[in-house]
Amino acid sequence: MLLLQILLIVMLLTTTATASEHGRKHTMKKGILLVTFGTSHPQAQEAFKNIDKQVRDAYPNIPVRWAYTSTIIRKKLAQKGIHLDSPEVALAKMMDEGFTHIAAQSLHTISGEEFHDLVRNARAFADMAGGFDSVLVGSPLLGTDEDLRKVTEAIIKHIPKERKKQDAVVLMGHGSPHPSNAFYAAMMYRFQQKDPNIFVGTVEGFPEIDHIKAMLLKKKIKKAYLIPFMSVAGDHARNDMAGDEEDSWKSILTKAGIKCVPIFKGTADYDEIVAVWIDHLGSVLSRFD
Incomplete structure (x- = not known):
């Protein structure tokens, strides 16, 4: 499909360009x-x-x-x-x-x-x-260790002021089968060096919500702030994270006895x-x- 799109674009462009234009110098x-x-x-x-x-x-x-x-x-x-x-x-x-x-x-x-x-x-x-x-x-957004540092500091700065230390902050990333998905686990490690009750999970990668739930229960956490770790708080945030369906993160954690507080702000905010x-x-x- 991609190759076909590119070939069509090339055909469109070449029909509007003369041979003399090829190789010319542009400002x-x-x-x-x-x-x-x-x-x-x-x-x-x-x-x-x-x-x-x-x-x-x-x-x-x-x-x-x-x-x-x-x-x-x-x-x-x-x-x-x-x-x-x-x-x-x-x-x-x-x-x-x-x-x-x-x-x-x-x-x-x-x-x-x-x-x-x-x-x-x-x-x-x-x-x-x-x-x-x-x-x-x-x-x-995440390409280097310096990026990780800047992003973790920014997110910690914007955690709701009413959140107490014993409350969890759970960030939802998209996730990917690509090896770069490892950035999410690296991000959680960085967060937990500063605050052991901040967790990072993904919708389509590792860690999954079941891994996060197990960690929260092990620490006997009773309340969690759910925050999208995506550029915007769109469909994933409103449905997969905070929706009323039984497979949403809010529903899964609520069923486990953890009160959830969704925050609808993406990283681009x-x-x-x-x-x-x-x-x-x-x-x-x-x-x-």
Whole structure:
């Protein structure tokens, strides 16, 4: 499917370009493409507005575009009259607009499968004759030990003030079969060096909610604050984390005798965490100078 999309884009572009345009020298025109899984929740989209504002404030002279990797989310939004591009379509449009250097900043948490799909797409576009001079991808939120330090400190700072030391804080990450899923366990280790009652689990990886529940019960914890460890508090936060279905984290822990307090704020709501993504974006843009 990806190869077919790219081939179609190449055909579209080559029909509008003359042979004399190939290999010509361009005046540098830099662009920023912010790439996220996406969300259809209006409240969660406010977090993306926060990122957008901070990126534009940091780089006022560079145009900013957005792309959603989730086909399902794009279709949901299209039904409401809101049209978002996939990374492939966004890059094709930017090529048609005459951009020469693209900084595609991943707003994912870890370098999982979707991040590597973005990297492959970026390389495919960078290799097209007569297209971009360069397409580089910025690291996701967690890429280095320094990222872990900054993110753990930011989240601890924003834990609800009413939380008591004996209460747990349980962060829900998305999770991935990719080896980079190990960042979640590393994150929990870092948290617990500062606060032994902070835990990190995932929806689709390790640790799972059953592992977290066992740890909470072993420590005889009676109350837990549930916080999404995702860029926005979208479907996963409202359904998998805090929904009323019996398989939600809230239902599982409540059934085990643990009172749950859901917090609907994603990592993109915190300026200190957005700053990490912007640092990664800056690292990419500096390579164009």
